[in-house]
Amino acid sequence: MAAEDAVAMKNKGNEAFKAKDWPAAIDFYTKAIELNDKEASFYTNRAQANIKMEAYGYAIADATHAIELNPDFAKAYYRRAVGNTAILKHGDAIHDWKVVVRKNPADKVAKAQYDACQKMVKRDAFLKAIEISDAPSAAEGLDLENIIVEDAYDGVRLKDEITQEFVDDMISRFKNGKKLHRKYVFQIILAVKDIIYKEPTMVETHVKSGQKITVCGDTHGQYFDLLEIFRLNGFPSESQHYLFNGDFVDRGSWSTEVVLLLYAYKWLYPSSFFLNRGNHETDDMNRMYGFEGECKAKYNERVFKLFSESFSALPLATLIGDKYFVLHGGLFSDDETSLDDIRKLNRHGQRQPGQSGLMMEMLWTDPQTEPGRGPSKRGVGLQFGPDVTKRFCEKNGLEAIIRSHEVRMEGYEVEHDGKCITVFSAPKYCDSTENKGAYINIESDYKLDFHKFDAVPHPDIKPMAYANNGMMTLGFGYHSMALGVLEGRA
CATH class of the missing domain: 1.25.40.10 (Tetratricopeptide repeat domain)
Incomplete structure (x- = not known):
């Protein structure tokens, strides 16, 4: 029986x-x-x-x-x-x-x-x-002044500073399948790299009366869904702040469009538009999951190398109102780790997160329902239980941690007695998961206001279109495998 x-x-x-x-x-x-x-x-x-x-x-x-x-x-x-x-x-x-x-x-x-x-x-x-530990920057020898923007280029011209007019034109160009001129791509990456390099490893911000900050999770190259967030919630402005919590790129096939738009807004609003690094803002993931291939297909290899350098400059966390610690992955293997440890972390001395250490844990770990810590379900990093979260929040005077890094079918999930919140902003992830997307609004009262949204139509380009040899199409349902997906008999 x-x-x-x-x-x-x-x-x-x-x-x-x-x-x-x-x-x-x-x-x-x-x-x-x-x-x-x-x-x-x-x-x-x-x-x-x-x-x-x-x-x-x-x-x-x-x-x-x-x-x-x-x-x-x-x-x-x-x-x-x-x-x-x-x-x-x-x-x-x-x-x-x-x-x-x-x-x-x-x-x-x-x-x-x-x-x-x-x-x-x-x-x-x-x-x-x-591998060279102190390799020269891809910006060396890049003579921006002498890169000619041809008369045939039909977009708004970018001067020394970015403008709202230029960003609006970018949005339209990308929607219509057009690219930016490579000179402007170089300009945007280099300008933002300089801005974020100077930011602390943990950015600290407060929400003033009349302002709102919106926390978004993974966007993963889903450009048209990113625009839907802005349509529903408001485009970035002096009063509408945003924090994008990593994984801007890979998997989705508009990763360059997503990250260039986010970078453009960072340049336009450097003190109110925030970006945390995710585990996909790393070289090894970009080689496997499509971003490197997309950069080469749409622009050139130098663009990818400059993005790589800029990714390694990204902050690893953001502290909102001294109440919410926002990072891509999650908490740590050592209970003694504190916000001061994050503040002191020299992220510039380690370009890639590696297989262990504080940076890896910040980008890779996940919550679990059981107390204590456990092995990672991903095979990388670890998992942390509600008791770990409670101790961390109490020690650091926090109301909760906000993290991303995982699909949630409703777009978000509140766990660990309300002290661990996951937000994921790529609805219908990879065109193969029937999940919603979500974002969180925080105003000056520091209450969390959750919003769910559905995926919107996009041009017929499959996820992972630029992935390495199409290898990671395996297991994601983009084609039928000779061995079949499921065993129907037992």
């Missing part, structure tokens, strides 16, 4: 998966496993739903369990390979791709992924070999 009930739960999980409700699918697959923990396909189905939720560490663990139950189950190796590829562990992934190809020699998709993974392993080794 338990076996039949388990299959029924699995079938409900498949229905939820097809409806793109990944959390519900995971819950049903978990119930199926609780009823029958010897069926490998239950684990591979849950692994696929975890991949959709970017819980790659959980997906790898599920796939490994499935392999232990059935060492001949090709789909389990496939899932584990996707999970390790997603967290850039190409050396681990390549072994599983090799197994999949051996077990399914006619699977052209798996063969292509195996070949791509081999190239990535070689590329990673090459980049490590040529």
Whole structure:
């Protein structure tokens, strides 16, 4: 009877998966496993739903369990390979791709992924070999004054300072599929890099009477949804402040448009438009998830290198009214970490976050429901419980932390007894998740006012259109895989 009930739960999980409700699918697959923990396909189905939720560490663990139950189950190796590829562990992934190809020699998709993974392993080794700790800036030798903007360029001209007229024209150009002149792209990046470099690692701001600050989560190259936030909530102004909490780029195929518009507003309103760094404002993620390829396709490699330098200059957190600590990922492995530690952190001495340390934790960690700390569901960083959040808030005199970094089906979620708030601003994420987007308004009374919004139509360009070899289209439902997405039988 338990076996039949388990299959029924699995079938409900498949229905939820097809409806793109990944959390519900995971819950049903978990119930199926609780009823029958010897069926490998239950684990591979849950692994696929975890991949959709970017819980790659959980997906790898599920796939490994499935392999232990059935060492001949090709789909389990496939899932584990996707999970390790997603967290850039190409050396681990390549072994599983090799197994999949051996077990399914006619699977052209798996063969292509195996070949791509081999190239990535070689590329990673090459980049490590040529890495220079004190490399010259990509701005060296860039003679902006002598870059000619041709008479045929039909946009507003940018002089020494940015104007509202120029920003309005940018918005229109991008909506119509046009690009900025590369001279203006260089100007914007360099101007903003200079502004943000001078900002502290934790920016501190207050909301005065008659003002409002809006906190937005991940936007991930979803340009038309970014414009919807501004349409609904008001465009940036002297009284309408904004904080974008990282992950401006990657996955969505208008990442250059998103980050250039955000940078333009930062230049226009340097003291009231704020940007925190996310885990996708990093080189290794940009190489995998599309931003590097998009920069090269729409502009050139130098544009990407300048963006990379500017990303490493971004602040890591913002403190709003001494009440809300806003950062992309979450809290820390050490209870002794304080706001003063963040203030003292020299982010300029470490361009990339690495695999450990304060910067990595600020960009990568996630909340969990259980007390204490646990291993990361992503396979990178860690997870922190409600007791960790409570101690941090009490120690630092905070009402709550606000973070992003994770899809929430309603666009936001209040957790940890109200002290941990997640906000995510990319609705219908990657065109494959039926989630809403959200943003949070904070006025001078410092109450949190949550707003949800739906995705808007966009031109027919798929997510990850510029990703490395199309590799990370795996597991996101952008094409049907030869091995199938879910196991319908048990």
